[in-house]
Structures are given as structure tokens and as C-alpha cells.
Amino acid sequence: MLKVTNLHARVDDKAILTGLDLEIGAGEVHAIMGPNGSGKSTLANVLAGRDGYEVTEGTVEYDGQDLLALAPEERARRGVFLAFQYPVEIPGVNNAYLLKAALNAIRAHRGEPELDAFEFLALVKERMELMHMDESFLNRGVNEGFSGGEKKRNEILQMAILEPRLAVLDETDSGLDIDALKVVAAGVNSLRDPERAIVMVTHYQRLLDYIEPDYVHVLSGGRIVKTGDRTLALELEDRGYDWLREAASV
Amino acid sequence: MSTRSPDVQDLIAKKYKHGFVTDIDADTVPPGLNEDVVRLISAKKCEPAFLLEWRLKAYRHWLNMTEPQWAHVHHAPIDYQSISYYSAPKSRDDGPKSLDEVDPKLLETYEKLGIPLHERAILAGVAVDAVFDSVSVATTFKEKLSEAGVIFCSFSEAVKNHPDLVEAYLGSVVPYSDNFFATLNSAVFSDGSFVYVPKGVRCPMELSTYFRINAANTGQFERTLIVAEEGSHVSYLEGCTAPMRDENQLHAAVVELVALEGAQIKYSTVQNWYPGDENGVGGIYNFVTKRGDCRGDNSKISWTQVETGSAITWKYPSCILRGHNSVGEFYSVAVANNCQQADTGTKMIHIGRNTRSTVVSKGISAGRAQNAYRGLVKVLPGAEAARNYTQCDSLLMGDKCGAHTFPYVEVKEPTAQVEHEATTSKIGEDQLFYCLQRGLSEEDAVNMIVNGFCKEVFRELPMEFAVEAQNLLSVSLEGAIG
Ligand SMILES: Nc1ncnc2c1ncn2[C@@H]1O[C@H](COP(=O)(O)OP(=O)(O)OP(=O)(O)O)[C@@H](O)[C@H]1O
Ligand SMILES: [Mg+2]
Numbered sequence: 001m002l003k004v005t006n007l008h009a010r011v012d013d014k015a016i017l018t019g020l021d022l023e024i025g026a027g028e029v030h031a032i033m034g035p036n037g038s039g040k041s042t043l044a045n046v047l048a049g050r051d052g053y054e055v056t057e058g059t060v061e062y063d064g065q066d067l068l069a070l071a072p073e074e075r076a077r078r079g080v081f082l083a084f085q086y087p088v089e090i091p092g093v094n095n096a097y098l099l100k101a102a103l104n105a106i107r108a109h110r111g112e113p114e115l116d117a118f119e120f121l122a123l124v125k126e127r128m129e130l131m132h133m134d135e136s137f138l139n140r141g142v143n144e145g146f147s148g149g150e151k152k153r154n155e156i157l158q159m160a161i162l163e164p165r166l167a168v169l170d171e172t173d174s175g176l177d178i179d180a181l182k183v184v185a186a187g188v189n190s191l192r193d194p195e196r197a198i199v200m201v202t203h204y205q206r207l208l209d210y211i212e213p214d215y216v217h218v219l220s221g222g223r224i225v226k227t228g229d230r231t232l233a234l235e236l237e238d239r240g241y242d243w244l245r246e247a248a249s250v
Numbered sequence: 251m252s253t254r255s256p257d258v259q260d261l262i263a264k265k266y267k268h269g270f271v272t273d274i275d276a277d278t279v280p281p282g283l284n285e286d287v288v289r290l291i292s293a294k295k296c297e298p299a300f301l302l303e304w305r306l307k308a309y310r311h312w313l314n315m316t317e318p319q320w321a322h323v324h325h326a327p328i329d330y331q332s333i334s335y336y337s338a339p340k341s342r343d344d345g346p347k348s349l350d351e352v353d354p355k356l357l358e359t360y361e362k363l364g365i366p367l368h369e370r371a372i373l374a375g376v377a378v379d380a381v382f383d384s385v386s387v388a389t390t391f392k393e394k395l396s397e398a399g400v401i402f403c404s405f406s407e408a409v410k411n412h413p414d415l416v417e418a419y420l421g422s423v424v425p426y427s428d429n430f431f432a433t434l435n436s437a438v439f440s441d442g443s444f445v446y447v448p449k450g451v452r453c454p455m456e457l458s459t460y461f462r463i464n465a466a467n468t469g470q471f472e473r474t475l476i477v478a479e480e481g482s483h484v485s486y487l488e489g490c491t492a493p494m495r496d497e498n499q500l501h502a503a504v505v506e507l508v509a510l511e512g513a514q515i516k517y518s519t520v521q522n523w524y525p526g527d528e529n530g531v532g533g534i535y536n537f538v539t540k541r542g543d544c545r546g547d548n549s550k551i552s553w554t555q556v557e558t559g560s561a562i563t564w565k566y567p568s569c570i571l572r573g574h575n576s577v578g579e580f581y582s583v584a585v586a587n588n589c590q591q592a593d594t595g596t597k598m599i600h601i602g603r604n605t606r607s608t609v610v611s612k613g614i615s616a617g618r619a620q621n622a623y624r625g626l627v628k629v630l631p632g633a634e635a636a637r638n639y640t641q642c643d644s645l646l647m648g649d650k651c652g653a654h655t656f657p658y659v660e661v662k663e664p665t666a667q668v669e670h671e672a673t674t675s676k677i678g679e680d681q682l683f684y685c686l687q688r689g690l691s692e693e694d695a696v697n698m699i700v701n702g703f704c705k706e707v708f709r710e711l712p713m714e715f716a717v718e719a720q721n722l723l724s725v726s727l728e729g730a731i732g
Contacts, residue, residue: 048687051679076689084687088680092702101698102688109689141702142684158688 007058018222034219077109079165083155148175185210308426308436408444423506442473478513511546540567544576568597571605586619595624600636615651
């Protein structure tokens with residue numbers, strides 16, 4: 001589904017990704033770990049098409065298409081979803097309103113009819129239950145005054161409603177208490193699907209107890225330096241990243 | 251006497267000779283301003299002596315005034331002698347005969363704004379006679395209002411039919427000597443609207459739709475007076491969201507509101523004059539004096555405005571909180587795009603005990619526009635327990651525009667509480683990307699963010715207008731990002 005080859009990217013003239021390779025198939029769950037500042041969020045932003053992230057080399061193929069040639073909203077409509085590490089507040093914009101506009105934009109792209117207010121509300125309520133979210137969140141401003149954990153939950157709610165093909169979750173587990181973590185993990189697990197790929201960026205192997213990944217990658221210095229299965233995460237928990245950095249630099 | 255270029259004296263002589271009434275149609279006074287012109291205007295309108303005297307006092311005062319220089323705006327000097335101060339209403343026959351003859355671009359804008367079909371023709375200046383509906387609509391409104399005892403008419407009609415009311419209240423809020431532009435207006439005002447709501451009456455409708463149909467051509471020196479008697483309520487809506495084309499570059503209007511004991515006046519403005527092209531050519535200079543007097547205890551005056559038009563806007567709707575427990579409110583969205591300059595704000599003058607004021611100002615700047623908020627909160631000694639809350643937010647789109655905030659606070663009463671909050675934000679790249687990442691188009695995303703930013707103001711607008719105002723904002727900011 002996704003094939004990243006020799007990806008180089010820079011931000012503000014600073015090279016951050018330096019030849020990253022990654023292949024992800026439909027139905028798979030990948031975890032990406034790595035030290036702070038290694039480029040994990042940068043990868044997520046490049047995939048989503050954020051302004052200011054300049055790709056200097058390499059290719060990204062998504063469903064056989066050149067992903068990098070598409071505008072961010074085009075990528076979103078084709079099923080690329082990014083759960084942000086720091087979801088932004090949009091004061092005054094109703095949470096439900098944004099969701100409905102997003103869902104209908106995506107449905108229009110798929111050639112499906114718009115949902116009317118009733119159908120939309122029914123869908124949202126069902127998914128909110130799944131996320132143990134109170135309905136009052138619908139009528140608040142997007143992320144406005146949400147606690148850190150509530151913002152993360154809201155991201156997964158959006159994912160559950162927009163039903164992307166490729167979801168990149170950037171540290172969705174950070175800032176969640178243990179109960180919230182279970183709820184979010186259950187939500188993500190319910191979205192596992194043979195047609196859908198999930199990439200989770202995380203610092204904690206604990207998340208992987210709840211959402212079992214098929215692959216674990218270590219991103220360091222702008223590249224994937226090691227790939228393994230779940231046990232790699234356990235090993236990282238024991239040994240940290242230094243041994244990999246050394247390995248990578250030789 | 252030359253028939254080709256009659257000077258003012260000749261004209262006046264001619265008028266006096268032929269009488270006023272028969273000569274009313276189809277003439278324009280040559281450019282220039284002097285005492286005779288003032289007399290002529292008054293004579294043409296068959297005004298009572300008190301009004302002529304008042305105009306003359308204003309004119310003589312104006313001669314000794316200079317144009318204010320302190321607003322954060324720049325424009326070429328205005329030549330007051332090159333303006334024609336009286337022009338009889340133009341015959342509608344000159345206008346387009348049907349919608350087919352109207353600039354399609356204008357019609358497209360009306361459509362985007364969601365303006366009802368039958369109103370589009372009127373707004374586009376199609377001869378009213380051709381638009382059967384509207385006339386009867388207006389008549390129905392008028393009947394309903396007079397049943398309730400509400401007087402709602404043009405200023406000229408009020409002078410004719412209710413001179414005592416006009417004499418009692420005219421200039422009682424904005425004196426003829428108030429400021430350069432208000433004084434000029436007092437000398438030469440052409441027409442405007444008059445509203446009188448009797449004691450205890452709740453005006454049975456928003457004075458909006460009616461206005462939109464009837465007052466499309468109010469001219470350059472407009473004067474509005476609204477008087478709400480004890481315990482009455484009125485909601486008045488000025489202007490309209492449709493782009494107004496106007497050949498007069500300078501507009502200097504005056505609005506006076508008087509709220510007696512327990513009365514409430516809500517005055518909403520949606521203003522969308524031609525702002526000039528991207529290079530700042532053309533466009534209207536809009537210098538307005540708007541002031542409300544909460545004269546009675548427990549009265550309330552609320553200004554809500556959405557400003558997207560004009561090349562230059564200079565405007566500070568104010569409240570004088572004279573009555574005890576009176577309330578003043580100001581909610582404003584000012585959009586400046588391209589080369590527009592806006593210098594707006596409010597003044598809240600606390601005089602009575604326990605008076606309260608709320609100011610919420612949202613400034614949006616895009617292109618190379620400059621947007622300034624200038625606010626004065628003044629609490630006089632004896633205004634015990636007066637409270638003011640001011641919130642002043644600026645949103646910048648792009649990096650060539652500017653936002654400026656000039657808060658002035660003068661508190662002479664120790665028990666008063668004044669709070670001021672100000673924020674400036676760029677239309678968040680982050681917010682924009684967030685919306686794009688969820689699949690929204692850039693245009694939808696910008697609209698959504700801007701409307702969210704303005705929400706606190708929009709919800710103060712009369713319902714049906716809030717929607718139009720949102721559409722208006724998106725039309726005004728088209729192409730502002732990207
Ligand atoms: N706009 C920018 N200008 C300069 N440097 C930047 C910019 N954005 C990111 N960087 C740098 O790029 C590097 C990679 O950042 P990135 O956010 O991708 O790291 P990360 O792996 O997600 O880290 P973390 O685990 O802390 O979230 C960091 O050193 C960061 O400081
Ligand atoms: Mg990160």
C-alpha cells in the first residue's frame with residue numbers, strides 16, 4: 001500500500017530525513033520508535049503533505065500513485081489520515097461541524113452521497129460511545145480547552161469516523177492515563193482491517209501490549225536503522241537506543 | 251445671467267422665483283460649499299427655521315475646524331470644494347430595465363450571498379416599478395409598524411411630519427460641533443432614517459428587510475436618529491451585505507441613538523461598500539460618527555457591526571452610559587483586504603452608577619491591509635461599581651498586512667473595574683493544515699477558521715443576517731490565502 005524509498009527531507013534548510021525506506025502492506029500494523037528529534041513526526045508530516053517540509057530525494061508510492069504529487073487535502077480524501085502529536089485548537093469552530101465537513105469531503109471524493117444531519121449524528125454517537133467520549137464534546141470548539149488526553153481521544157474519534165486506508169498515529173499514547181490508553185487502544189484495534197494499514201509512532205512499549213504490531217522499526221538520525229517484530233520493542237525498553245545508533249554509524 | 255454655468259446665487263434666485271416644490275426633481279448644485287449652499291439644501295427640503303439655523307451654526311463652526319489627522323489611515327487630501335452637496339434623487343429611468351442588463355459579476359455575488367431573488371433586482375438598481383413585489387411588501391411592513399405606533403420613515407419625512415420630535419432629539423447625542431465630519435454632516439446632511447418607538451412598545455419586527463428594500467440610495471451625508479421611549483425595544487439593521495456601488499467617494503454619516511429608561515436599542519450594521527480594487531483605486535472613504543445615549547436608568551444600547559467594505563473606514567460607535575445600571579455593548583468584525591484601511595473601535599463613557607460595558611472586537615487583515623482598533627473606556631467620578639470588559643482579537647492572513655491596537659483607558663472612579671484582553675494571531679498554518687489533513691479544501695478551511703474567529707460577534711446579529719454575514723466574509727476574503 002505504501003512504499004517509501006530513499007526519502008530525504010529538510011525543514012528550514014535542515015536535513016532531517018536522510019534516506020528512509022519503509023514498506024507497509026494493507027492490513028498491517030507498524031510501530032515506529034526512536035529517540036527524540038530523530039524525525040518521526042517529520043516523516044508523518046511529509047506523508048501528510050505539510051507545507052515547509054521539502055522532499056529533496058526519494059519517492060513515496062501510495063496505492064501505486066505518487067503520493068508526493070498530491071495536495072494535502074487530496075491525500076486525506078484518498079484515505080491518508082494523520083493523528084497529530086499536538087492537535088491544534090480551532091476556537092469557535094464546532095467540533096461536529098468540522099467532522100461533518102471532513103466526512104462529506106471524503107465521501108464526495110469516493111462518489112458517495114453526503115450524509116444528512118441525522119445519519120451523521122447517528123454515526124458520530126455510535127463512534128463516540130466506542131471512544132467513551134461524552135456527547136458534549138461535539139458542540140465544543142475543535143480541541144478548544146480539551147485536556148491533553150481528550151485531544152488524543154478526539155483524534156482517534158475522527159479516525160473512527162473518517163475510516164482512512166492509511167492511518168499514522170503520532171504519539172497518540174503520550175499523555176493518556178492508563179484507562180484512557182485502554183480505551184484508545186480498543187478503539188484502534190476495532191479499526192484494524194485487512195484493507196487498512198496503521199502506523200503508530202510511540203516511545204512506549206506499553207502501547208504495544210494493547211495494540212500488537214506486526215513490525216517494529218527504529219528511526220534514528222533520519223533513517224530506519226532496524227526493523228523487527230514485537231520483541232524488538234522489549235529489547236529497546238531494556239537497552240535504549242545507543243547500541244543502535246552505534247550500529248548505524250558504522 | 252449665463253444659462254450654461256449658473257452659479258449658486260443664480261440658482262437660489264431661480265428657486266425662490268419658481269418656488270421649491272415644482273423644481274425639486276432633476277438638478278444638482280455645482281460643486282462647492284458656502285452658506286448659500288446650506289440655505290439652498292434646507293430650502294429645497296422645505297425645512298422649518300430651527301433646522302436651517304442649526305445647519306448654519308454647524309457650517310460656521312466647521313469653517314474653523316481642521317480634518318483630524320490621528321486616525322491610522324492615509325489618503326489623498328479631500329477637496330471639500332469639489333463635492334456637490336445637493337443632488338436631487340436620480341430618476342430611476344437611468345438604471346437598468348431588467349436583470350439582464352445588470353453586470354453578471356454583481357449578480358454572481360448576490361447569489362453567493364444568498365440574497366433572495368426579488369431583492370437582487372432592487373439592489374442592482376433596476377427601476378423599482380419593474381419590481382412589482384417589493385412595493386407591496388414595503389407597504390405591508392409600514393402598516394404593521396404604524397399599528398404598533400412605531401414611526402419609521404426617512405429623515406426628511408420626519409422633519410415634515412414630526413418636527414417637534416426632530417427638534418427635541420436632533421443633535422442631543424452628537425452635537426453639531428462634535429467633530430470635523432459630524433459637523434460637516436450637520437451642515438449639509440441630505441437624508442437618512444428616523445425611528446421613534448413609543449413608551450412600552452416592542453417593535454414588532456426587525457427593522458431590516460424593509461430597510462434593505464427602501465434605503466439603497468441614501469447618499470453621502472446620511473443622518474439617522476433613533477429614539478426609544480421608556481421601556482421600549484427596537485432592533486435596527488443598517489446596510490446590507492450586497493456590494494453597494496456609489497460614485498460618492500466621501501461618506502460622512504451620523505447616527506444618534508437615544509434610549510430612555512429601561513429602553514433597549516440594538517443597532518446592527520453590515521457594511522459592504524466598494525473597497526476599491528486590489529491596488530486601492532476607487533473605493534469609498536467612510537467617516538462615520540455613531541453614538542448612543544443610554545439616557546435613562548436600566549437602558550441598554552448594543553452595537554453590532556460587520557465591516558468589509560470601504561477603502562478607508564473611520565468609525566467608533568460609542569455609548570454614553572448616563573443612566574444608572576445602563577449597559578453598553580459593542581461587537582465588531584472588521585475585515586480589511588487588499589489596500590483597505592480600517593480604523594475602528596468604540597468609546598464607552600461610564601457616568602451612571604453600576605453601568606456595564608462589553609467590547610468584543612475582531613479584526614481580520616489580509617493582503618496589504620491595515621486594521622486598527624482604537625478603543626476608549628472612560629469612567630467618570632461617581633460611576634460607582636462601573637465595569638468594562640474589552641476583548642480585542644486580531645487575525646492576520648499573510649505577512650504583508652498589519653493589525654494595531656490602541657486602547658485608551660481613563661478611570662476616575664476607584665470602585666470601577668476595567669479588564670482588557672488582546673490577542674493577535676496569524677491564521678494558523680497549523681489550523682489550516684489540520685483542516686486540509688481532514689480533507690477540507692483550502693477555501694472551506696479558511697472560511698471555517700475565520701467564521702470561528704468571529705463567532706462571538708455573529709451570534710449577536712439577527713438570525714437571517716448572521717448567515718449572510720458569514721457568506722459575505724468568505725466573499726471578501728476570497729483568494730486571501732494561497
Ligand atoms: N521548523 C523546523 N525548523 C528547524 N528544525 C526543525 C523544524 N521542525 C523540526 N525540526 C527538527 O527536526 C528534528 C526532527 O523533528 P521531529 O519532530 O521529526 O522529531 P521526532 O522524532 O518526532 O521527535 P519526538 O520524539 O520528540 O516527537 C528535530 O531536531 C527538530 O528540532
Ligand atoms: Mg514527534
